Amino acid sequence: MSDDGPGAHPQRPQSRRAVLVAALAALGVAVLGGLSTDLGDWYAQLKQPPWKPPDALFGPAWTLIFALTALSGVMAWRHAGARQRSGILIVFALNGFLNVLWSLLFFRLRRPDWAFAEVTFLWASILLMMVVCWRSSRRAALLLLPYLAWVAFAALLNLEVVRLNGPF
Numbered sequence: 130m131s132d133d134g135p136g137a138h139p140q141r142p143q144s145r146r147a148v149l150v151a152a153l154a155a156l157g158v159a160v161l162g163g164l165s166t167d168l169g170d171w172y173a174q175l176k177q178p179p180w181k182p183p184d185a186l187f188g189p190a191w192t193l194i195f196a197l198t199a200l201s202g203v204m205a206w207r208h209a210g211a212r213q214r215s216g217i218l219i220v221f222a223l224n225g226f227l228n229v230l231w232s233l234l235f236f237r238l239r240r241p242d243w244a245f246a247e248v249t250f251l252w253a254s255i256l257l258m259m260v261v262c263w264r265s266s267r268r269a270a271l272l273l274l275p276y277l278a279w280v281a282f283a284a285l286l287n288l289e290v291v292r293l294n295g296p297f
Contacts, residue, residue: 151206155199158225159191165232171239176293181286194279197272198224198258204269205262213265220261224254241290242297248284255280 168184182190198221205217227250235244255277262269291297 151199151202154202154221154225155195158228159195161229162191162232165229165237167236172236175241175290178286178289178293181289190279194276198276201258201262201269201272204266204272207266208269209265213261216261217265220254220258224251224258227251227254235287240297241287242295245284245287245291248280248287252277252280252284 202217202221206214209217227247231244231247231251234240234247255273259270259273259277262273
């Protein structure tokens with residue numbers, strides 16, 4: 130396991146390519162999730178709990194989370210052996226898929242109940258990413274803590290929306 134200390138990984142062309150790929154993947158997930166999110170009349174009419182943050186906070190929060198996730202992926206990739214890299218790619222791709230799926234279920238299909246069932250898998254995928262990253266870089270795993278916390282909070286918010294508005 131890497132100690133993530135100074136000079137632990139020199140810059141190489143593969144490292145720059147890994148940064149570019151991670152940034153593009155994070156951007157792709159963000160764009161697909163954003164395109165799946167519709168804050169129109171249906172969403173505006175949902176009863177929300179009083180502790181829900183303002184909608185304007187969600188964009189900056191997700192931007193930070195996607196940046197930290199991309200950085201985590203790059204750090205884990207840089208410190209991983211060739212055999213570990215495919216596992217890193219698989220869990221990050223699975224997480225990206227589940228992230229977009231939640232938006233589709235909640236906003237496009239207008240099924241917060243299904244989205245709540247799915248968010249448990251999304252949360253578990255973040256935990257799995259942390260476990261996989263931990264094997265090569267503890268810092269990479271720890272960078273995912275805000276994502277894990279945010280999705281836990283979002284799951285509680287999702288549950289409260291279901292409770293206040295169901296059945297769907």
